[in-house]
Amino acid sequence: MFVTESFNRQLDDLLERICSKLQISSAQHRLAQDRYETIGNWLGARESPLAMFNPVIYPQGSLRIGTTVRPCSGQEYDLDLVCEVQLDWRQVERPVAVLDAVEQRLKKYDTYKTMLERKKRCIRVNYANEFHLDILPACPDPSSGTTCVVVPDRDVRGWKPSNPKGYAAWFESRAKTFEVYLAEHQEPLPSQEPVEMKAPLKRVVQLIKRWRDLKYADDQKIAPISIVLTTLAAEHYGGQQSTSEALAGILAGIVASIPPRNQRLLVLNPKNTKEDLSEKWDENPDAYEAFVSGIIAFHQSWQDIARGRGIPSVSATLRDLFGEDLTKSVVKEQAESIQKARSEQRLHMQKSTGILSGLTTAGSVSVRSNTFYGSQEVLP
Structure with a gap:
């Protein structure tokens, strides 16, 4: 009501x-989940060179915390996942080698060959006219905290600290x-x-x-x-x-x-x-x-x-x-909701405060039906 x-x-x-x-649509969310699971399974498959390092795949960012936004026209939305390999990062001479390993494994999947883009700290999979999925390689860094990790950075040719799980929590x-x-x-x-x-x-x-x-x-x-x-x-x-x-x-x-x-x-x-x-x-x-x-x-x-x-x-x-179209749409929806409540005599006003409500309570009076649309009515 x-x-x-x-x-x-x-x-x-x-x-x-x-x-x-x-919100992204339910269909978009299901598609993103399918893509995420497919990539995760491929990276962690038994025959994958990464398998010996027991990779743990998990989402990070807006999809994990529920703040994904439908992109504006002409834009894509991005999804992020972490591929955490169980390596002692201090023993890795070339941090970018971890990034290379993830990229090489993805190239073995025919579908991804022409969809990959190498970024500063991640490998991006570009799904045409849908979204892109960024895969961030990482290694655990327990000395900094239980869920802390380090990620390879091509520009500095070293490791950068992070904590996607801790941040989400x-x-x-x-x-x-x-x-x-x-x-x-x-x-x-x-x-x-x-x-x-x-x-x-x-x-x-x-x-x-x-x-x-x-x-x-x-x-x-x-x-x-x-x-x-x-x-x-x-x-x-x-x-x-x-x-x-x-x-x-x-x-x-x-x-x-x-x-x-x-x-x-x-x-x-x-x-x-x-x-x-x-x-x-x-x-x-x-x-x-x-x-x-x-x-x-x-x-x-x-x-x-x-x-x-x-x-x-x-x-x-x-x-x-x-946004103009979005705001016009929701203002119209709200006006129609108020008008419907009014026409069904579910809209009431508290006599003492002037507050409008869809609930009938003691001390309230019914607001009479108003048939014209576009009123400049000012709510208290």
């Missing part, structure tokens, strides 16, 4: 509708407050309900990534990478149960953390602080400046939205941030 208790609640509903449309722990809230305030959804509940933090990450995709569409080389945006969002998440309030708090926190000029914001892996997730900004200062100016403007825009007096008055800003 549609319920809106305030402007923030209505705004939350719009943001959740946007996030729902940003940290992010999930940051989002956990929402699951605790649900357990305390709401019974579990029936298993047959096709509804995916997602923590506000994960929704905010999806929204910020969509803003990034649009903001830097003309020059993707300066676009902030997903892991940096995800880490900053999780670090500044205050446990808010409202998506709009969580976004406001996160943006305010990021802007407040930006150091004075001539210094840059340092974003480290919270579960392996040897890994500088933002090191690319050292190589491209223009990209850092673009991030700073962009995130400050995003924060200012969101402050304008928070001061709004109704969805019609802020929809233009929402279109600028998250």
Whole structure:
């Protein structure tokens, strides 16, 4: 049943509708899973040269933590997996040899021969008009922590620290407050309900990534990478149960953390602080400046939205941030939901507060049917 208790609640509903449309489809998810399993099985097969090193294949990044975003037109979404081989990295003279071994094994699979692209730290498999899958070779580094690893880097011809498993566990722990809230305030959804509940933090990450995709569409080389945006969002998440309030708090926190000029914001892996997730900004200062100016403007825009007096008055800003077609679509869907609740006499207003609700409660009055569409109605 549609319920809106305030402007923030209505705004939350719009943001959740946007996030729902940003999800990759079930078919895309199944296809990605099939690709992931096929590659994992091939790398770890008994006849594989890697088999003697007991490779452990696992996903990392947005697919693992549930923040994958449907790409904008003309873009692909990327998936990441780790191929962790059980080697003592200190005994490996040429770290890039591990990268070579993964690449050579993939070349033995006829389908992949023309799809491979050698990157700085990974081997990319490009699936035409679908997505690309980055395979990151790694070796365990228990001296730095239980789940820490090192990965070969072609540019430095050495090892770089990382911790994909630890990072994912940290992010999930940051989002956990929402699951605790649900357990305390709401019974579990029936298993047959096709509804995916997602923590506000994960929704905010999806929204910020969509803003990034649009903001830097003309020059993707300066676009902030997903892991940096995800880490900053999780670090500044205050446990808010409202998506709009969580976004406001996160943006305010990021802007407040930006150091004075001539210094840059340092974003480290919270579960392996040897890994500088933002090191690319050292190589491209223009990209850092673009991030700073962009995130400050995003924060200012969101402050304008928070001061709004109704969805019609802020929809233009929402279109600028998250896309015109997408925003128009969800605003229309929401208006139709409200109109349906009104026509079925399920929309009520609390006499003492003026709050609209789809639930009948003591002290509420029914809102009469309104047959014209496009009202500039302002919800309290």
